[in-house]
Amino acid sequence: MIEYDVIIIGAGHNGLIAACYLAKKGLKVHVLERREIIGGDTITEEVTSPGFKHNVAAHFVAQLASTNIPEELELYTKYGLKLLTPENKIFLGAFPDQTVYVQYKDLERTLREIENKFSKRDSKAYLDYYNIGKKLFEMRVGQLAPPSSPKDMAEAITGPESEDFWWLIKTNMENVLNEFFEDDKFKSYLAWFGCMKGTDPYQYGTAPFAFTPAIMHDTGFSMVKGGTGGLPIALEKCLKNNNGSDQINAEVKEIIIKNGVAKGVKLVNNKEIYAKKAIISNINIKLMIEKKILSPEHLDQDIIRKIKRLRAGYVSCISTYYDINEIPKYKSYKGIPPFEQHIQGLNIDELGDFFHGVKMGKPRTSGMPLLVNCESRLDPSLAPRGKHTLWCATFAPYELKNGKKWDDYKEEYADIMLENLQDYTENLNKSNILARHVDSPLDLERRNPNNYKGYWGMLELTPDQSDFLRPTMELSNYRTPIKNLYITGGGTFPSGGVTGAPGHNVAQIVLEDLKLI
Numbered sequence: 001m002i003e004y005d006v007i008i009i010g011a012g013h014n015g016l017i018a019a020c021y022l023a024k025k026g027l028k029v030h031v032l033e034r035r036e037i038i039g040g041d042t043i044t045e046e047v048t049s050p051g052f053k054h055n056v057a058a059h060f061v062a063q064l065a066s067t068n069i070p071e072e073l074e075l076y077t078k079y080g081l082k083l084l085t086p087e088n089k090i091f092l093g094a095f096p097d098q099t100v101y102v103q104y105k106d107l108e109r110t111l112r113e114i115e116n117k118f119s120k121r122d123s124k125a126y127l128d129y130y131n132i133g134k135k136l137f138e139m140r141v142g143q144l145a146p147p148s149s150p151k152d153m154a155e156a157i158t159g160p161e162s163e164d165f166w167w168l169i170k171t172n173m174e175n176v177l178n179e180f181f182e183d184d185k186f187k188s189y190l191a192w193f194g195c196m197k198g199t200d201p202y203q204y205g206t207a208p209f210a211f212t213p214a215i216m217h218d219t220g221f222s223m224v225k226g227g228t229g230g231l232p233i234a235l236e237k238c239l240k241n242n243n244g245s246d247q248i249n250a251e252v253k254e255i256i257i258k259n260g261v262a263k264g265v266k267l268v269n270n271k272e273i274y275a276k277k278a279i280i281s282n283i284n285i286k287l288m289i290e291k292k293i294l295s296p297e298h299l300d301q302d303i304i305r306k307i308k309r310l311r312a313g314y315v316s317c318i319s320t321y322y323d324i325n326e327i328p329k330y331k332s333y334k335g336i337p338p339f340e341q342h343i344q345g346l347n348i349d350e351l352g353d354f355f356h357g358v359k360m361g362k363p364r365t366s367g368m369p370l371l372v373n374c375e376s377r378l379d380p381s382l383a384p385r386g387k388h389t390l391w392c393a394t395f396a397p398y399e400l401k402n403g404k405k406w407d408d409y410k411e412e413y414a415d416i417m418l419e420n421l422q423d424y425t426e427n428l429n430k431s432n433i434l435a436r437h438v439d440s441p442l443d444l445e446r447r448n449p450n451n452y453k454g455y456w457g458m459l460e461l462t463p464d465q466s467d468f469l470r471p472t473m474e475l476s477n478y479r480t481p482i483k484n485l486y487i488t489g490g491g492t493f494p495s496g497g498v499t500g501a502p503g504h505n506v507a508q509i510v511l512e513d514l515k516l517i
Helices: 013-024 109-118 120-140 150-156 162-170 173-180 184-197 206-217 230-241 285-291 301-308 346-357 406-422 441-447 501-513
Strands: 002-009 027-034 089-094 098-106 246-247 253-257 262-269 273-283 316-324 340-343 372-373 386-397 432-440 485-487
Touching: 002 262, 013 027, 013 230, 013 273, 013 501, 027 206, 089 206, 098 109, 098 253, 109 162, 109 501, 120 162, 120 173, 120 206, 150 485, 173 184, 173 206, 173 346, 184 206, 184 340, 184 346, 206 301, 230 246, 253 273, 253 485, 273 501, 285 386, 285 501, 316 441, 346 432, 386 406, 406 432, 406 441, 485 501
Parallel strands: 002 027, 002 273, 027 246, 089 340, 273 485
Antiparallel strands: 089 098, 253 262, 262 273, 316 386, 316 432, 340 372, 372 386
């Protein structure tokens, strides 16, 4: 019988982070990964042509870099993780009237840019916006601890500013942006950036996401050198150096429960592997129940009821990956643009219509907002010498209701996206484009089923699925009612994305239960 102290299901970055913390405490840890490559959504692959490396899910690690996890696991000093951050110019926003706004890491330079491109009033308001965003970030993002209880949250947000903070936490992006700013173009830039969590500007409880650009002045905007896949490679080195192990092509079919205790797992090839002390699942709890990886009979029906009502976000993503000869040249911007560019094809009111179309299964075909990254601009190792990579993406529905199927429609829609991008650029033509790969929302889920219904945040980030309600109140501290069975990943607190917090937090809970801390 094959037996370890701890089995971890899923070699995403959270599973690997948990494994490293536990292995460093002397536990015999084994990580199982269904794919032929570790990393989950933190992977880099040559999906277009040999030598062109594309991050095909997660692109940035700023939130993880703002924690002390890499230092505690010695990822920088011992295991080869290297981060790259942009120079002072970090984002470009291009608007239909050919206005181009550049956000700088330097706050003062950004304030001058806002005054020049939008208004003096908005420049002054942005300073207040930055200060409030900083407080919100410190309170709510990437907490290296389980979520606060409702009582603790209420006690933490007190004082003369408490009403404003409660309002900011509960309102939507449109309301908070109208509260601070007057220029519609600037509001659309901030709103589109806030929508990167997969929420639209009218969803209540999502206003804090609109502060993301302001937070970047402090946290920076970090990429892994050589591609995001360098993160799991560094974590794997840490794991193995601490006598842990991992296994690819090892999909878990079932968690073995005996007398209310998690004992091991059965793989799809019917091989059984056992754990003496703990099993940690990186799989979205809703998916675990639906696929009967965890049989519902082992949980109270009230918990099953709450799991069944969990939702993926209705927003998914279509991504196009290009190999190109030269980086984009913008019609109204001279010089080399920042490596990240936002096409603001819509004002904030029209963004609402855009998301409504996504919700109705009818993606927009003109004037669409786009997220564009030329990552090789920052990291030349991602492409052959003198060549570049380009990622262009927009939000799209998981299911189309326009009479088309994604597998047949995705190339046509990618052409439409390119046409929209060409309205802003001069050189993205056939002579510049060497190759292209397109991932539809279905492909996003196929690559990683944890991207439930094509939603990369695992579970929608709305108030009813956040904080102590993520995924349910009973499960929010990473423990399950089944002895020795724990959960982690983007479907647990605090969120999806590359924060590392769920992996760190579940490891501390397991160590606490084993009386090792």
